[in-house]
Amino acid sequence: MINIPVLRWGEPYESLETDEVIHHRTGEVLAKVGQANPGLLARDMRKAARAREVLREIPIKDLVEMMKKAGDLYLNATLPLGDGQQSPDDFARQQSASTGLPEHMCKFNMEKNHFVLNNMDQILDALTRGLDISILERGFGVEDRGVPVSYQAQSPVLGMVLPSNSPGVHTLWMPVIPMQIGLILKPGPQEPWTPYRMFAAFTEAGVPKECMGIYPGGPDMGAETVSRCNRVMIFGSTQTVKNYAGNEEVQVHGPGYSKILLGDDVVDQWEDYIDLMADSVYKNSGRGCINCSGVWASRHTEEIAEALAEKVGNYDVKDPTDPEAGLAAFTVPNQAEAVWGMIEEGCEESGTTHVTAKYGDRLVQMERCDYIRPTILHCDSPDLKMSNTEYMFPFTSVVNCPQEKMIEKIGGTLVASAITNDEAWAAQLTDATNIDRLNIGPLPTIALNWLQPHEGSIVDFLFRARAYQTPDERLQRLCNAS
């Protein structure tokens, strides 16, 4: 059992209040995590400017190199964690034990984080659209095409209110430090592992510890993070997304409702894409916002649903240490039962069919955790309640919908993989503002190109392009000096 302290600008603070992180199968206490009271952050935020100052003392190119080194340390090294040490295997085991994600998926997530850190130069280049990085450092400069530009940081730190159930989200904040912006992390109660291991890797790689704070705590701590940071990223429900709509200081990552859309021109060859669909539904335990939760087509939908059910319906619960384990546990008491109750209720609506029913019970209840096995529904209309839902396990509704109505009916969609050669429809999809990440062609929803922005560019979120005018002589002198 490890004791993990609050980190106040890198300094450990032993809180008198702790929260236990529990193994979802055995009940073992994996760690006691110090809980911050909101007032600590309120006070510490008065020194937030210092976080950016210490980072600005280091050139971005050096910070990028530190990220690469940190990525290697994160993936391969034994690093300090609270009053103990943590090897890479410990990390995967602990993360799996508290989040319910199978161990091999935790290791895959480590690879993913490592990839992002190791390719930080390319990622920054892509996210800034090839901007000379010294312009970001200096705040202004002249582009290659001779145009003066200025980018102003909108906050000395980015606040992150992180979830417990999806370790994949951590890639979102990794480019922040090399952009010379500090970090305030409020970890999810069951996933303190990544923020603390990243902090250890970053500092070991040379990043100044004063640029990061980690404040575990309850919902009031999350609210304080939102209210104190000028830029904050949070994760939540559709309602949370609505609550912060139009608030430029808060970027909300809500449910994905990601979908595969089969065009009328290819739908008769649906069997060619069934593996792609199954992967999109099932891989990484179906928990991510980029996992497919709807397959939409104008015909053959019953056959597609049956074929998908045959592909994934037999997958069973396995021990999280089993390399073949594909399902993640629900570790919050009663959550799986409630989710399954909602699905059963939805299936009572005429036109909705539970297609995986023939492959056995879906809800598997254990002493300390529960599972729901992959579930495929068929909806004969896009207007049915279950046609546009998302749950944190492999779940998909196969929806019958005319192609011409699809863009309107799919609603907000994080990833749409539209399999079509119909360029007229592709053009409409390109213009559809309810789709965030658009894949045209046979691409699984889970295939992410790290050089592309995710739910808006983090550079645009943290920096504002603005006018900056000064005599050419001064501009040239300052730009050439650095």
Add this chain to the structure above:
Amino acid sequence: MKTWVTMVPPLHRRDFMAELEQKTTEAKAQLDAHAVDIVKWHFSPETGCSFWLDWAKEAGWDPVKDIKSFDDIIAKFPHFQDEWLRDLQPEVWVPQEFEGQPFNIFETGGTTGMPKQRIGWNDYKVDYSEFSDTLDDEAFPRNHYWLMVGPTGPRRLRLAIEHLANVRGCSCYFVDLDPRWVKRLIGEKQFDQAKAYMEHVVDQATTIMKHRKVSALFTTPKLLESIAERCEEEGGSLYESGVRGVFCGGTTMDPQYTRFLCEELLENKIGFVPTYGNTLMGLAKHKPLTSEDKYSITYYAPQPRAVLRVVNPDVTDEPVDYEQWGRVELTTLTKEFFMPRFLERDEAIRRAPIDIYPWDGVAEVRPFGALTKKIVEGVY
């Protein structure tokens, strides 16, 4: 610099325990005698109030004859119903002895609808005069000025604090906070309005602090945080503003939060007196914090005038064991007011008697069910 978390000098344990046992026995005897007197007072036609006299007629037993100790009160009386304080006119609580004397009407709670009301004459002065004896003159200098930032209005607290200040030769400034409005705003998710109201209160408080000499501050934890934050934003601190002592109460203060207040806001330089009280009880005193307490605050009722027990929430006749959580039950025993076995909307840890308060204490008080449901405490 004076540290307010101090070490208690070591005592010979055996002597200490024997002495404590003796004091506990004496306190129990005093409570028993007081309980018998108070019951006799409230249930005798020549001194009692109409509510209890009428109640006794229906009870089927005679409190004057049958109550021979405090334990008898626990065994024989049902829990006091808070509806009685809402639904009945105040005069039913007037003991014969006080007949014809105008009384104060104090209110508690009442976010919506009719609030609970308790009448009184001098009880609050007794409680707070006694409380004054526990205060350190260095933190709460005599003949100076206080500021109370919190619920005034129909609450007993406003008069009580002014009385406490006066007893010490001080005068008190007041900034009102209406907790009913805050709870309503929070209940309706009007967080911006709640925040704006809090800012309004803090503006008034810091204006007084800037323009007047204030050495003692009585406020709620959240307001204390905001007032300290405002002082620091303006380049100062509570200490630099002249504050030397702080009374704090009204909402939950768990050990970490208490530590935060002492270390970060009060800088271990300002005297800290946590308080637990309400209109129905009066004011409980806290055990002076030592390093062994790890900032866990224990309160002791102003016994024998009020008794706090920590009971099993499911079987409320039974106290929980020491160091266990349970629901707080209050019995008030004064000539002005008799209230047996009222179940507070609080839960606490039962703590053992201590030398200066040789009866049970209640620690780490928080709203009842705080771990299982969302409680609106707000800024108050």
